[in-house]
């Protein structure tokens with residue numbers, strides 16, 4: 001992040017999950033922890049979107065539409081990542097740029113898994129303040145404060161107890177856009193170094209899109225006109241990756257990509273709402289696995 005301060009984009013995506021919970025693909029998507037992790041003020045727009053009745057005033061209507069759009073994008077992304085986690089459960093799960101991720105508190109499948117939540121120190125403190133009485137379903141949750149733009153990730157994980165000799169599932173969701181290319185490469189190198197045979201990386205990233213860039217500009221202008229805080233002001237986008245470039249980066253690190261789908265494809269597969277085709281087409285979920293034997 002450009003300056004210290006808890007992530008606003010982490011709140012936005014958490015609001016999206018809270019809106020989607022029980023309303024979008026309820027047989028495949030559930031995040032009861034999302035609402036719990038929001039502050040009362042942040043729940044107002046969520047409740048309005050969940051109510052399903054568009055408000056009259058244009059600023060409230062803007063919040064209503066942006067909450068629904070966020071839910072539409074977040075649901076297929078979450079389902080794809082959850083499926084990839086369940087499909088290859090390991091005793092260690094590292095969540096990079098965890099934000100208000102609720103998996104450690106909502107996935108019973110993690111009962112035998114130690115979860116390491118890595119995040120920018122300010123965002124992580126904010127998460128810890130919000131956790132309140134939430135009880136993890138994971139075997140343990142360890143908080144690892146690291147600014148990926150400034151601090152080395154490997155020693156911080158080792159100090160927190162992460163064992164590089166044991167297989168790990170890595171989730172790197174919604175963070176790559178906020179890192180520059182060198183930071184993405186450096187983080188991928190640490191993931192590769194600390195991935196024992198059989199480890200899995202689940203990555204959500206954005207592909208380059210002029211139309212999506214213009215859409216963000218319009219959304220920003222509308223937020224300013226409505227005197228709403230701009231959630232992206234302190235978290236500018238710093239990198240987007242063509243699928244081929246991401247595939248090459250991960251393959252070179254010994255993590256060959258086995259699947260890489262855009263969110264529009266995932267939404268259509270799940271039959272979830274897909275009105276915001278630009279945003280959906282722009283986001284991707286890739287899975288990369290380290291071979292199960294060390295000779296590969």
Ligand SMILES: C[S@@+](CC[C@H](N)C(=O)[O-])C[C@H]1O[C@@H](n2cnc3c(N)ncnc32)[C@H](O)[C@@H]1O
Nearest residue numbers: 001007009010097098099120123147148149174
């Ligand atoms: C859009 S939020 C995504 C949060 C979460 N992964 C999710 O999908 O709900 C972006 C996250 O990236 C984190 N982040 C951004 N820049 C970072 C950095 N330099 N070091 C560590 N975390 C960073 C923020 O703190 C925030 O939690």
